[in-house]
Amino acid sequence: MNTAEQTDRHDESIDAASHQSRRRFLKLTGTAMIAAPAILTSRRSRAQALIELPPSPPTTPWLDELPSTIEPLSQTNLFSGPLPPPQGEANTANGECGRTDHQRWSEFFGAPVIQPDQADLYELKANAHNDHVFHPHYPPQLAWSFEGRSSNGTVLYNPTIFARYGQPVIVRLHNNLPPSHGAGGTQLTSFGLPEISMHLHNLHTPSESDGFPGDYFSETKYGPTLKKEGKFKDHFYPNVYAGLDEFGGIGDQREGLGTLWYHDHTLDSTAPNAQRGLAGFYLLYDDLDSGDEHDSNPNALRLPSHPYDYPLKFQDLRFDANGIHIFDQLNPEGTLGDKIAVNGKIQPVLRVARRKYRLRLLNAGSSRFYEFYLVNGANVVQQFTYIANDGNLLPSPITNMTRVRLGVAERADIIVDFSRYPMGTQLYFTNRLQQTDTRGPKKVQAPGTRILKIIVDHEPTEVDISQIPNILRPVRRPTSDEIAAAPVRNWTFARKSGLWTINDRLFNVKSARATISKGSAEIWNLSNPSGGWSHPIHIHFEEGIILNKFVDGIAAPIPVHERGRKDVYVLGPNTRLRVFIRFRDFTGKYIMHCHNTIHEDHAMMVRWDIKE
Ligand SMILES: [Cu+2]
Numbered sequence: 001m002n003t004a005e006q007t008d009r010h011d012e013s014i015d016a017a018s019h020q021s022r023r024r025f026l027k028l029t030g031t032a033m034i035a036a037p038a039i040l041t042s043r044r045s046r047a048q049a050l051i052e053l054p055p056s057p058p059t060t061p062w063l064d065e066l067p068s069t070i071e072p073l074s075q076t077n078l079f080s081g082p083l084p085p086p087q088g089e090a091n092t093a094n095g096e097c098g099r100t101d102h103q104r105w106s107e108f109f110g111a112p113v114i115q116p117d118q119a120d121l122y123e124l125k126a127n128a129h130n131d132h133v134f135h136p137h138y139p140p141q142l143a144w145s146f147e148g149r150s151s152n153g154t155v156l157y158n159p160t161i162f163a164r165y166g167q168p169v170i171v172r173l174h175n176n177l178p179p180s181h182g183a184g185g186t187q188l189t190s191f192g193l194p195e196i197s198m199h200l201h202n203l204h205t206p207s208e209s210d211g212f213p214g215d216y217f218s219e220t221k222y223g224p225t226l227k228k229e230g231k232f233k234d235h236f237y238p239n240v241y242a243g244l245d246e247f248g249g250i251g252d253q254r255e256g257l258g259t260l261w262y263h264d265h266t267l268d269s270t271a272p273n274a275q276r277g278l279a280g281f282y283l284l285y286d287d288l289d290s291g292d293e294h295d296s297n298p299n300a301l302r303l304p305s306h307p308y309d310y311p312l313k314f315q316d317l318r319f320d321a322n323g324i325h326i327f328d329q330l331n332p333e334g335t336l337g338d339k340i341a342v343n344g345k346i347q348p349v350l351r352v353a354r355r356k357y358r359l360r361l362l363n364a365g366s367s368r369f370y371e372f373y374l375v376n377g378a379n380v381v382q383q384f385t386y387i388a389n390d391g392n393l394l395p396s397p398i399t400n401m402t403r404v405r406l407g408v409a410e411r412a413d414i415i416v417d418f419s420r421y422p423m424g425t426q427l428y429f430t431n432r433l434q435q436t437d438t439r440g441p442k443k444v445q446a447p448g449t450r451i452l453k454i455i456v457d458h459e460p461t462e463v464d465i466s467q468i469p470n471i472l473r474p475v476r477r478p479t480s481d482e483i484a485a486a487p488v489r490n491w492t493f494a495r496k497s498g499l500w501t502i503n504d505r506l507f508n509v510k511s512a513r514a515t516i517s518k519g520s521a522e523i524w525n526l527s528n529p530s531g532g533w534s535h536p537i538h539i540h541f542e543e544g545i546i547l548n549k550f551v552d553g554i555a556a557p558i559p560v561h562e563r564g565r566k567d568v569y570v571l572g573p574n575t576r577l578r579v580f581i582r583f584r585d586f587t588g589k590y591i592m593h594c595h596n597t598i599h600e601d602h603a604m605m606v607r608w609d610i611k612e
Contacts, residue, residue: 053326056317056319056338057322059135059138061450064136064346066350068350069307070306072160073122073124073148073159073162074149076172077121083095086119086121086172086234087113088109091234095219095232097226097231097232098230099227102206103587104238108168119168119170120168120169122171123148123174124148124171124173125146127176127177129144129145129157134341138346144177144192144276146159146262157277158277162291163282164239164286164291165239165241165250165287168238170235170237172233172234173233173234175230175233177194177196187329188327189324192276193266195221196266196273197215197217197223197264198211198233198264199264199540200235201260203260203284205541207590208236208588211264212591213267213605216266219231224510225509242582243584243585253286254475256284256473257284258393259390260281260391261281261282261362262280262281263278263364264279267509269601270597270601271365271598272327274315274364274365275327280313281311281362284391287300289393294465301393301469302465302467303415304356304358304466305466309360310359311362312359312429312452313364314340314362314363315366317339317341318336331598332500332598333437340431348452350453350454351455354418355464356417356418356466358415360412362406362410363406364409365596366597368441369433370431371403371405373403373432373448375427375450379446379447381402381403385416385468387414387472388472389562390411390568393413393473394561395472395473395475397469398561401561409568410536410570415468418454427454428451429450429454433448438596438598440533440572440573475545483523488524489523491524491592495530500594502592503606507604507605507607515608516609517610517612518583518584518610521582522580522581523579523581524578525578525579526569526571527575528576530574533573534571536568537595538593538594539581540590544565544566544579544581546563546566547578549577591606593606
């Protein structure tokens with residue numbers, strides 16, 4: 001039974017898209033009799049699958065608390081366990097899935113098998129657990145998590161990984177999800193497919209470790225771009241800056257990334273699998289952004305550091321009348337969540353010390369856009385400093401900011417100085433962006449919805465010596481010669497026959513629509529000609545620089561916070577962005593897709609390859 005699933009899609013036929021994967025889901029859940037005709041045939045019958053959802057049951061805010069400190073994932077000794085240590089070739093004899101060989105392995109490690117202290121080694125286990133509490137009013141229930149351990153052995157769900165440039169990381173991911181997940185459930189409660197492909201957004205990662213959608217695996221199944229099923233997969237994260245070939249050493253420090261996140265990226269099932277919970281943070285430091293506010297290195301920025309460096313993951317979720325998490329995986333318009341979970345909890349409280357914090361905000365989807373304001377109890381808007389967009393430190397901080405707008409997968413790092421407030425002050429992260437369906441946001445309206453309460457709760461244990469320097473990380477902008485010489489590629493994002501297309505085609509996992517030479521640079525025109533939809537477009541592997549923005553064909557200003565490097569490009573209605581991108585250091589298969597994960601799963605994705 002161990003056969004590759006043939007997800008050979010025919011671009012010519014709109015109805016052929018996603019069929020195999022959806023058949024996987026339908027078979028598992030037993031919903032085939034109801035839903036299959038609606039999914040597998042025409043636009044006319046597809047409407048039968050749409051399920052009108054009532055609002056989630058009401059919840060009382062501020063009953064649950066987030067931990068005051070993030071516990072990092074602890075390393076695992078992969079030299080003493082039951083499995084051999086990581087190696088360049090897939091270790092299929094011992095149960096690793098049939099991935100492509102790790103690129104540049106011998107350059108980093110000098111031998112086929114890694115030696116102690118050559119890399120930080122981590123282990124994550126994708127597991128189902130039935131004790132997740134989104135809110136005290138909802139019952140404990142099923143969630144999926146990447147599980148790891150803290151240094152004292154506590155089980156951590158979707159733990160934060162602390163990594164450093166120049167120190168490679170290998171994450172061994174075990175897939176322990178139940179193969180029979182969904183059996184006997186309904187279309188709304190059975191969502192998720194237990195074969196997974198973990199993407200680390202947006203590290204400069206060799207393609208075989210990038211979490212390509214066709215690289216999904218389990219003990220019994222494997223995707224069309226793998227060679228064999230497996231129980232685990234080793235992911236090699238070199239933690240080098242882009243520009244390795246051009247600059248040598250560990251690359252170009254101007255390309256440093258900071259706030260990254262890992263999440264499932266399985267073909268046709270990213271939205272439901274991430275909704276199930278498969279998403280966590282990966283924070284990357286270097287000698288500039290060193291993660292140590294006490295750092296004596298004169299180059300160090302000394303931004304607020306752990307435990308005052310705190311990631312916040314926002315997800316829109318929907319619940320049925322019994323308070324059970326639901327999601328309509330078969331509906332090309334998905335399910336818009338009306339409850340916002342912050343690090344997995346609905347309307348929680350975070351207690352902070354009276355000092356500066358670096359808050360890393362992530363929109364983890366599926367479909368909702370946010371415009372966050374920090375307000376006091378009287379809804380008076382508070383100011384903060386904006387330092388990073390999409391995990392990239394800006395050249396200079398933007399002071400006196402009052403809002404953060406995030407499309408799905410966008411990140412913003414902000415610094416809030418809570419020392420300005422008296423002890424006991426209560427503040428709220430509020431979303432003022434209205435959205436009623438998965439098409440995209442509507443207008444901004446005060447006062448909005450409060451989704452996180454922050455209480456200035458205690459004095460810091462020591463003097464806050466963290467700082468916000470006026471210069472953060474320089475940006476390498478393309479020269480006019482580089483721009484003039486760059487070939488131009490046009491990508492149009494649209495809706496066709498109720499599904500989602502790029503240049504009129506659905507995703508074909510086995511065929512690249514662009515082949516790019518390693519070391520080259522291109523200009524990509526990203527266009528959304530529709531008047532109604534918004535698409536947060538994510539390009540894997542490399543950051544880009546937005547050169548121009550056009551709305552209704554007229555040049556529009558690029559907001560200051562988007563003038564650095566980006567990896568998500570929000571295409572509002574009738575918008576075109578002209579983006580300059582370099583393609584460096586590694587080869588293989590990569591993708592671009594809408595990160596409204598519902599659009600992504602319903603085929604708004606394109607494969608592009610880098611060749612030598
Ligand atoms: Cu989209």
